[in-house]
């Protein structure tokens with residue numbers, strides 16, 4: 421028996437309605453904010469990600485699915501979308517066609533992480549990227565967008581954390597302060613953090629090691645050493661979030677360790693999903709395009725993990741109603757009316773109303789059971805005396821009310837149902 425690979429999973433028909441609901445919601449919120457969908461290949465040249473995400477990150481240093489293809493080109497399954505979106509904008513000169521490109525995606529991602537609840541090796545993200553402006557209103561828009569989707573799903577237990585990383589110039593100075601602070605504490609740091617001292621010192625704030633965390637509690641904070649322009653931008657983001665009634669807290673320890681990250685960074689956490697609590701992360705990356713390509717395009721974006729969001733929905737009892745069941749079940753009362761029942765079903769289906777009927781020659785009782793199992797809103801009985809009189813009976817499954825309908829008037833009824 422061949423099974424799925426650890427860290428991957430099948431999405432079965434019983435749960436697919438949740439995915440459809442979420443995806444439809446994402447599409448409609450993105451439309452409200454005028455973001456256009458972009459789709460990029462599942463795999464890209466490895467160099468795109470090693471440059472675009474950064475050699476010193478966990479993703480690039482230990483999580484990517486990288487392989488040589490038959491012509492000895494190193495390819496990688498995409499571990500995130502930002503680098504691919506920026507590549508695509510540069511490659512197709514979208515930035516020259518219009519200055520601001522507001523893009524969104526829904527896509528599988530691949531990272532070889534240790535599988536656990538809420539952490540997979542193939543997982544799915546939706547996200548948005550706005551390329552072409554460094555206006556703080558776009559930074560706020562990213563947070564509002566992500567928050568609106570999560571709220572509209574019915575999630576309540578959410579925390580938004582925001583921070584500003586300023587610009588590389590002020591960060592360089594700050595890094596020397598941090599290094600100085602850590603210089604006499606190095607021996608106590610975890611091995612991972614020791615390595616980060618030289619490669620990615622800011623990321624020591626991310627360490628899960630308790631001693632590291634204790635040490636970092638008294639560390640100087642980047643937020644206290646920002647340049648004036650960055651501070652002003654941060655204030656603008658906060659103002660807009662307040663105006664949008666999006667609750668947030670400033671977390672000066674929320675970092676992203678790469679030089680091309682600038683200004684805003686944020687995370688949305690759920691308190692209902694256990695240890696893998698980050699539903700969404702994002703920030704501004706004004707210097708990334710120049711890193712990947714040949715020109716500057718300021719950008720800001722976020723990515724949200726669909727599996728984790730659905731886990732939060734399950735724990736908070738959102739999305740519990742399956743709205744994808746057929747609307748009506750046709751119950752054939754006489755065995756010989758197979759063709760006739762089938763044809764009535766077709767009428768509904770072609771008019772855009774979802775119908776199920778019996779394909780297994782089941783008894784009337786078993787057909788009723790099936791209608792109940794499928795939780796259809798209506799049952800339509802075809803057969804018996806009514807059928808001889810050119811009629812069928814439409815039963816409301818909730819109220820039990822029955823309505824006798826002339827088959828010749830079925831089109832009118834279908835129209836009425838469609839409303």
Ligand code: AMP
Pocket residue numbers: 500531533538539540541543544545698699700701702723724725726727728
């Ligand atoms: P990142 O691209 O690392 O900033 O992640 C953005 C979001 O994607 C996270 O907040 C998670 O919700 C989700 N995510 C990241 N890695 C995984 C994973 N291995 N499995 C499931 N979801 C993930």
